[in-house]
Amino acid sequence: xxxxxxxxxxxxxxxxxxxxxxxxxxxxxxxxxxxxxxxxxxxxxxxxxxxxxxxxxxxxxxxxxxxxxxxxxxxxxxxxxxxxxxxxxxxxxxxxxxxxxxxxxxxxxxxxxxxxxxxxxxxxxxxxxxxxxxxxxxxxxxxxxxxxxxxxxxxxxxxxxxxxxxxxxxxxxxxxxxxxxxxxxxxxxxxxxxxxxxxxxxxxxxxxxxxxxxxxxxxxxxxxxxxxxxxxxxxxxxxxxxxxxxxxxxxxxxxxxxxxxxxxxxxxxxxxxxxxxxxxxxxxxxxxxxxxxxxxxxxxxxxxxxxxxxxxxxxxxxxxxxxxxxxxxxxxxxxxxxxxxxxxxxxxxxxxxxxxxxxxxxxxxxxxxxxxxxxxxxxxxxxxxxxxxxxxxxxxxxxxxxxxxxxxxxxxxxxxxxxxxxxxxxxxxxxxxxxxxxxxxxxxxxxxxxxxx
Amino acid sequence: xxxxxxxxxxxxxxxxxxxxxxxxxxxxxxxxxxxxxxxxxxxxxxxxxxxxxxxxxxxxxxxxxxxxxxxxxxxxxxxxxxxxxxxxxxxxxxxxxxxxxxxxxxxxxxxxxxxxxxxxxxxxxxxxxxxxxxxxxxxxxxxxxxxxxxxxxxxxxxxxxxxxxxxxxxxxxxxxxxxxxxxxxxxxxxxxxxxxxxxxxxxxxxxxxxxxxxxxxxxxxxxxxxxxxxxxxxxxxxxxxxxxxxxxxxxxxxxxxxxxxxxxxxxxxxxxxxxxxxxxxxxxxxxxxxxxxxxxxxxxxxxxxxxxxxxxxxxxxxxxxxxxxxxxxxxxxxxxxxxxxxxxxxxxxxxxxxxxxxxxxxxxxxxxxxxxxxxxxxxxxxxxxxxxxxxxxxxxxxxxxxxxxxxxxxxxxxxxxxxxxxxxxxxxxxxxxxxxxxxxxxxxxxxxxxxxxxxxxxxxxxxxxxxxxxxxxxxxxxxx
Numbered sequence: 023x024x025x026x027x028x029x030x031x032x033x034x035x036x037x038x039x040x041x042x043x044x045x046x047x048x049x050x051x052x053x054x055x056x057x058x059x060x061x062x063x064x065x066x067x068x069x070x071x072x073x074x075x076x077x078x079x080x081x082x083x084x085x086x087x088x089x090x091x092x093x094x095x096x097x098x099x100x101x102x103x104x105x106x107x108x109x110x111x112x113x114x115x116x117x118x119x120x121x122x123x124x125x126x127x128x129x130x131x132x133x134x135x136x137x138x139x140x141x142x143x144x145x146x147x148x149x150x151x152x153x154x155x156x157x158x159x160x161x162x163x164x165x166x167x168x169x170x171x172x173x174x175x176x177x178x179x180x181x182x183x184x185x186x187x188x189x190x191x192x193x194x195x196x197x198x199x200x201x202x203x204x205x206x207x208x209x210x211x212x213x214x215x216x217x218x219x220x221x222x223x224x225x226x227x228x229x230x231x232x233x234x235x236x237x238x239x240x241x242x243x244x245x246x247x248x249x250x251x252x253x254x255x256x257x258x259x260x261x262x263x264x265x266x267x268x269x270x271x272x273x274x275x276x277x278x279x280x281x282x283x284x285x286x287x288x289x290x291x292x293x294x295x296x297x298x299x300x301x302x303x304x305x306x307x308x309x310x311x312x313x314x315x316x317x318x319x320x321x322x323x324x325x326x327x328x329x330x331x332x333x334x335x336x337x338x339x340x341x342x343x344x345x346x347x348x349x350x351x352x353x354x355x356x357x358x359x360x361x362x363x364x365x366x367x368x369x370x371x372x373x374x375x376x377x378x379x380x381x382x383x384x385x386x387x388x389x390x391x392x393x394x395x396x397x398x399x400x401x402x403x404x405x406x407x408x409x410x411x412x413x414x415x416x417x418x419x420x421x422x423x424x425x426x427x428x429x430x431x432x433x434x435x436x437x438x439x440x441x442x443x444x445x446x447x448x449x450x451x452x453x454x455x456x457x458x459x460x461x462x463x464x465x466x467x468x469x470x471x472x473x474x475x
Numbered sequence: 476x477x478x479x480x481x482x483x484x485x486x487x488x489x490x491x492x493x494x495x496x497x498x499x500x501x502x503x504x505x506x507x508x509x510x511x512x513x514x515x516x517x518x519x520x521x522x523x524x525x526x527x528x529x530x531x532x533x534x535x536x537x538x539x540x541x542x543x544x545x546x547x548x549x550x551x552x553x554x555x556x557x558x559x560x561x562x563x564x565x566x567x568x569x570x571x572x573x574x575x576x577x578x579x580x581x582x583x584x585x586x587x588x589x590x591x592x593x594x595x596x597x598x599x600x601x602x603x604x605x606x607x608x609x610x611x612x613x614x615x616x617x618x619x620x621x622x623x624x625x626x627x628x629x630x631x632x633x634x635x636x637x638x639x640x641x642x643x644x645x646x647x648x649x650x651x652x653x654x655x656x657x658x659x660x661x662x663x664x665x666x667x668x669x670x671x672x673x674x675x676x677x678x679x680x681x682x683x684x685x686x687x688x689x690x691x692x693x694x695x696x697x698x699x700x701x702x703x704x705x706x707x708x709x710x711x712x713x714x715x716x717x718x719x720x721x722x723x724x725x726x727x728x729x730x731x732x733x734x735x736x737x738x739x740x741x742x743x744x745x746x747x748x749x750x751x752x753x754x755x756x757x758x759x760x761x762x763x764x765x766x767x768x769x770x771x772x773x774x775x776x777x778x779x780x781x782x783x784x785x786x787x788x789x790x791x792x793x794x795x796x797x798x799x800x801x802x803x804x805x806x807x808x809x810x811x812x813x814x815x816x817x818x819x820x821x822x823x824x825x826x827x828x829x830x831x832x833x834x835x836x837x838x839x840x841x842x843x844x845x846x847x848x849x850x851x852x853x854x855x856x857x858x859x860x861x862x863x864x865x866x867x868x869x870x871x872x873x874x875x876x877x878x879x880x881x882x883x884x885x886x887x888x889x890x891x892x893x894x895x896x897x898x899x900x901x902x903x904x905x906x907x908x909x910x911x912x913x914x915x916x917x918x919x920x921x922x923x924x925x926x927x928x929x930x931x932x933x934x935x936x937x938x939x940x941x942x943x944x945x946x947x948x949x950x951x952x953x954x955x
Contacts, residue, residue, distance in 0.1 A: 169934035202928035213773035227771035259700035263737030359650035372651035450708035452670035
């Protein structure tokens with residue numbers, strides 16, 4: 023229902039012929055062009071919904087489809103479809119030569135959410151507006167945020183109106199900081215207290231007044247809000263040689279970028295239908311209506327089955343999934359030069375030596391993770407080799423040092439054969455994660471080769 | 476001491492007197508007099524609030540604490556805002572002691588350089604300055620209408636801040652990076668420097684070189700690359716960072732480039748090579764400018780606030796002083812983060828005072844020791860050093876940090892009251908005050924500070940209201 027509004031694009035049932043000439047974004051020419059576009063992806067895409075906007079803004083040549091649309095669309099190889107759910111997750115499809123029902127799909131999945139503080143207006147009233155409480159979204163560390171200029175970006179659902187985009191301090195002549203208390207992250211939004219208003223000869227500019235002035239929002243509107251606190255700074259080149267990029271949110275906007283660009287740049291119709299899923303809510307366990315555990319993927323594959331003349335039954339859906347393969351493109355932690363002892367030095371990914379493929383994930387005997395099949399691993403290596411993109415294998419950290427998960431197992435639960443492979447970063451889950459341009463370039467080319475086979 | 480000052484006041488009617496004339500506007504502070512009628516508390520049997528009204532303490536007997544935004548009218552707010560914007564621009568440029576001194580020199584305006592041993596002709600309003608050869612400490616002087624023998628008004632503030640220096644041969648390969656080996660300058664809150672974009676400021680003297688000295692800045696321009704000290708991800712930090720996030724300064728090395736080869740090529744493009752680090756002052760500091768904070772734009776966040784703010788206020792006040800009653804001096808120093816050592820620490824205050832007195836005293840450099848020392852006893856100084864206090868509650872006076880005498884403290888209180896500058900007293904004395912050492916010059920020294928949060932982190936925060944109080948106080952102290 024909100025899809026059309028969010029998309030800002032014409033929703034149409036499409037039966038057009040496969041495009042012969044390229045429409046829309048030109049194919050990436052080289053690594054420096056990619057780096058520039060990637061920095062824009064990071065700077066504009068501060069939240070999942072803004073990434074979705076970024077994708078839709080560049081969807082010329084793609085058909086934005088409502089998965090609930092009952093029209094009798096007939097898919098043809100090479101058709102390019104975009105599905106959006108709730109403005110926060112997007113699935114892009116390039117229809118392949120072979121039917122989805124029997125050949126399944128080749129899917130790259132990456133998440134577009136990232137750990138950061140989220141504002142809570144629950145305890146804010148008209149007398150208490152200098153400091154606003156936050157809670158944590160995902161595995162973030164307070165000490166990274168205490169001394170950093172930050173801004174507010176997100177969405178609010180006002181009473182009796184559509185969701186609106188809200189932004190404060192990102193492109194203004196002011197910004198915000200957290201209070202100097204590492205135990206809890208409390209955002210300082212003003213110096214002046216609001217309770218002095220009546221007796222004083224000045225008018226305090228409080229956050230409530232500012233939000234009202236800009237967006238017409240009243241305090242009770244803010245009770246239904248998804249407001250992320252993000253660093254004011256945008257993406258920067260790192261190092262004298264500018265071979266690295268530093269920014270917040272590269273886990274996993276680095277791999278979602280590579281996945282998005284890979285499917286956009288598929289020139290010929292692939293053998294098997296190519297799918298890129300940019301998914302929300304990974305950092306809090308892939309839960310919710312927009313995470314990898316939602317039924318959005320089922321809906322889209324069912325839509326494709328129907329569009330190829332199949333009946334979209336539960337059994338056929340399972341058969342399609344069983345024939346499918348997926349890359350879970352999440353961000354591994356590269357070897358940290360200042361903390362090498364937490365890594366398995368011989369097996370940790372080295373930044374700049376290509377995306378890392380994880381034959382297994384999980385902790386303590388691969389528990390809670392996955393262990394990929396050899397055939398799929400071989401196909402990934404072959405694709406990267408074909409496009410001369412470097413790839414390495416890796417594991418997260420020393421045995422029993424800790425662990426983490428990805429969306430991979432939720433793909434696996436659907437019966438899809440999967441493996442984790444992704445561009446890695448150092449300083450993961452910090453406001454300034456560092457990735458290597460060469461790795462992103464390799465990831466983009468490798469994913470594209472694998473999808474396009 | 477009291478007698479000296481009293482005698483001086485009789486002779487010269489000057490700044491040092493124990494009771495300056497009460498300012499007319501705003502109302503003078505009321506000093507609780509020790510001999511006033513004793514305050515009688517109501518008998519315990521009388522419930523609170525039901526005592527006789529005429530026995531209540533006169534509210535005027537309490538300190539007149541006009542702090543906070545509610546006393547600020549629109550006209551003052553405009554002055555505060557304008558001052559904050561100027562100050563933020565200074566802070567954005569003054570990223571190293573050397574650059575801070577250069578900025579302050581520019582703010583001071585036209586002045587005569589005073590060589591040691593010079594005795595220039597000085598009239599009231601004459602402006603002099605000099606700096607250390609390292610450029611990280613300087614003195615600024617405006618001659619008063621009264622001779623320097625009657626004492627001077629002085630403000631001392633540091634311009635250095637915690638930072639991360641590079642070692643002399645800093646580049647090494649590790650984990651797929653060309654790393655920069657660092658050592659720390661000052662007492663840093665180490666964990667807060669992790670995962671922050673950092674800029675490199677490199678200065679190297681090249682005597683005789685045709686290209687001149689090297690002054691390389693990488694990371695301040697928004698299009699520059701930056702540097703970063705990586706942190707661990709939470710997934711793997713559970714054991715190694717359990718007790719302390721950074722357990723060793725050896726964890727503080729920064730990513731310099733992907734490859735050493737590329738790094739060296741970059742340096743070659745700048746006309747330098749790796750060997751430059753052996754002789755350079757090379758520091759990593761937080762990248763980017765100071766920022767106005769809050770929807771009311773009524774705070775300033777930036778790097779290196781806690782000392783530089785007062786140095787800026789003092790030099791700006793001095794720049795505006797035309798011909799103060801007494802000779803006004805601002806001395807900016809460095810090495811505050813490492814104990815005020817060296818020729819640019821508190822030692823510079825002592826040598827600077829000698830040079831200034833030698834230049835301004837009637838008998839010049841031939842002044843008798845007793846005459847010279849008397850100038851110190853007739854002078855009074857404020858020294859900026861960090862203290863704990865509340866934002867928006869005004870300047871922090873910290874006489875406890877060196878146990879300043881009540882009389883010295885009273886003189887400062889009266890000046891602040893006269894200027895309408897808000898202040899608070901430090902709850903607990905700060906540690907390591909340079910006032911302790913400077914008071915041994917026989918000069919009254921009182922420690923003062925601007926409330927700051929985030930001390931020694933890459934981003935310190937101050938209220939623009941408090942910053943403006945430093946401007947008021949500096950102006951009054953140097954020119955009254």
